[in-house]
Amino acid sequence: MNNVRVLVLDDHEVVRRGICDILDRADGIEVVAEAGTVAQAVRRADAVRPDVVLSDLRLPDGTGLELIAHVRRTLPDAHIVVLTSYDDDEARSAARTAGADMFLPKTAGSQQVVEAVRLAATGKEHGQHIRVRDDEVLGRLTPMERRVVELVGQGLANREIGDELGIAEKTVKNHVTSVLSKMGLQRRTQVVAWATRRHAASFRG
Template identity: 50%
Template sequence: MIVDDHEVVRRGIAEVIDRADGMTVVAEAGTVAEGVRRATLVRPQVMLVDLQLPDGTGIDILRAVRTALPDTRAIVLTSFDDDDALAAALEAGAAAYVLKTVRGAEIADVVRSVAAGRTLLDERTVTRRRAGHDDPTADLTPSERKVLDLIGEGMSNREIAERLGVAEKTVKNHITSLLSKMGLQRRTQAAAWVAGHKRSSWKPEHD
């Protein structure tokens, strides 16, 4: 479902989504009230929401829908590259914060990833967010730290699973979580982070 007060923007996004395999736009809306009403009716798997709307903000929709439709995941698509807006979106339950400068094909990729349960951030927002934290691994669990260390050693998900004695799906879940906590998008970024901090004060954990 797409919520944006500009019809041209809605139609452009809808065309991109409808052309993508396995996805379709089930509803559109141009206001907070209309967005909440239609979302409740169609129960979309993913909502793509603009921040600035005539009768409120996309955050208002996220908060309202999160209670009524806990399984619906939300993506904020906005022209505002702003830390406060990002924080508000994440607090309201957004799974991704994407700037409108993104290419059409990338929007489809973000929607597909969020539908699959992932949490993503726009690359520029990620860079700025990371710069504001002394230690991006501060919130990692011991298991996530072990997985991060083994990623840095060049191990595949299967090899990590064998080393830790857990299912490969468990490893994938740990990677999804640690990437989100560290403000990263790809596994290769995590490997690069470990490589660049081997001589820092960060201490990886081993069995």
């Protein structure tokens, strides 16, 4: 059986090296790349094509959500474990919505981290598993809100969305506010991260 190939993203070198050492010592796991920034992680993920990405959320050049969105778009068979010191409902919701498979606080023990990587690689359900079916997320939105999410994901500004839908810019802003609330998100960029891993047709009907 092949080793589970892991990419580790954390901006704190001591923490990152510690995580890599823990995983490298575990049977059946191999750290194939590590990164300290989102940009590095994107390049290295594309180069090594890991089975599992273990990522922090807050990074100097962005967030782990951006890496999650990239991995979901370019490496659909990869699995993602979020390991972060920000263990709160907002962080969990953002990671879940972006497409992470599992969420662990950095207070987790070494063996928990190892088991999370192993379980994520198999795709099996687990107590820390946080994936929510997309239809559950979409079910919270009205048809107009789904369309707004699609256009936000395409990078359109509120004025452009208004022109596309034939509604006022202020109305678009109200829809975006409602979408954030229903999806449990705080920022527009989190909507983009979620939308980028969805085919546009999935938002319709």
